[in-house]
């Protein structure tokens with residue numbers, strides 16, 4: 001099921017819950033105190049729609065399990081056809097509805113210039129962007145960046161100037177309860193703690209097992225200085241609009257914890 | 269003219285090598301065919317870009333019967349691009365994949381293999397290994413007990429010169445070069461910027477202590493004969509060290 005929330009005037013959070021992941025949390029030792037066995041656990045797919053004064057832009061597409069839903073959301077939220085479709089990386093749960101959206105809206109496809117296999121992802125005709133490129137939507141301006149913590153080589157991150165938003169894609173994701181769907185992190189009853197961040201990063205960015213921890217921690221500090229975001233809009237978590245730097249900082253401890261453990265599992 | 273040859277690695281494993289040309293070098297985007305009695309099992313399905321070529325070679329290699337199963341390392345498009353086409357072509361093709369949420373990956377009817385577990389596919393035993401060299405979370409390495417070939421998805425790749433498309437590691441005078449290994453991993457496993465090479469080495473050693481390997485069979489590189497494994501691993505760790513040292517991160521100011 002998909003639904004959405006207007007998180008700022010003309011900025012929409014499109015949400016797909018995916019399967020119940022309770023088993024992941026039940027396997028934890030100890031079971032974290034935020035967990036309620038009667039409330040399903042989701043690690044969602046999120047896409048973000050910015051309906052600027054002049055142009056509209058969708059960041060990611062949700063998974064192929066939500067094709068009809070994402071098309072219906074776009075119809076409901078936009079008066080005109082979508083103009084820019086940005087795919088953060090050509091991973092199925094992020095980009096899987098790009099063909100359907102393009103067919104319906106005729107939007108300009110925007111893709112990362114990083115990596116060297118664009119043709120194999122059918123991205124060779126896309127507008128390829130990276131660090132230094134931006135799109136002015138009127139009332140919002142988005143900037144594109146080389147992704148720092150990523151999976152696929154053909155990847156980008158995005159930020160937005162007016163509201164100081166950072167879209168870090170597969171970084172800063174985390175599970176949440178069904179009752180917490182589409183809430184901001186500051187609206188949760190329980191703090192977003194390291195147990196949630198560990199479950200996501202230990203699985204999705206599993207390569208943290210093999211890294212130089214100090215180097216990754218310094219990279220996180222560099223990202224804090226470089227982006228200094230007011231908002232964090234992750235692709236697999238809830239939106240952060242308060243104390244964003246503190247959550248980025250929390251990842252430093254999570255990387256240490258990933259190294260202390262065996263691999264905790266996979267996702268996707 | 270379409271190339272209809274396949275390259276025999278072991279009695280029952282064939283390399284179906286197709287390439288994607290970069291500026292000066294090629295990148296393999298291969299698949300592998302396992303013959304098990306009268307059944308044929310394909311490891312990954314390749315890219316849509318090579319569909320006709322792979323289909324023609326499979327047709328030839330299987331005497332027109334086509335394949336019975338696809339075991340998929342991960343859903344990345346260059347690996348999964350021909351699943352529907354081959355199923356349309358040959359009917360009843362079983363799909364085995366490690367994805368825990370196949371509907372999100374567009375693989376709704378896949379039979380699940382668990383990373384760390386084993387399964388029989390067409391009566392042949394495969395084990396699924398947590399890969400230290402991968403990018404997507406649900407990637408699995410696939411070990412074929414019958415042939416002792418380890419299929420390593422995006423790990424153990426290398427770029428190659430246009431004349432070396434058909435070469436197995438033992439066909440080079442001095443093995444696969446460190447440069448070719450470095451170039452491939454730098455472009456494709458970007459997280460190696462942060463790698464601590466001894467941690468990677470330990471994870472690889474653990475796998476090779478557990479599994480005897482006749483060939484390492486990457487999708488994006490030359491198959492590596494078991495006798496060449498140590499040399500490749502030494503060069504790989506050197507390449508990883510170089511990738512990490514080329515990415516510097518400033519000290520945090522006080």
Ligand SMILES: [Zn+2]
Nearest residue numbers: 344346421422
């Ligand atoms: Zn690949």
Ligand SMILES: [Zn+2]
Nearest residue numbers: 287294430433
């Ligand atoms: Zn070639």
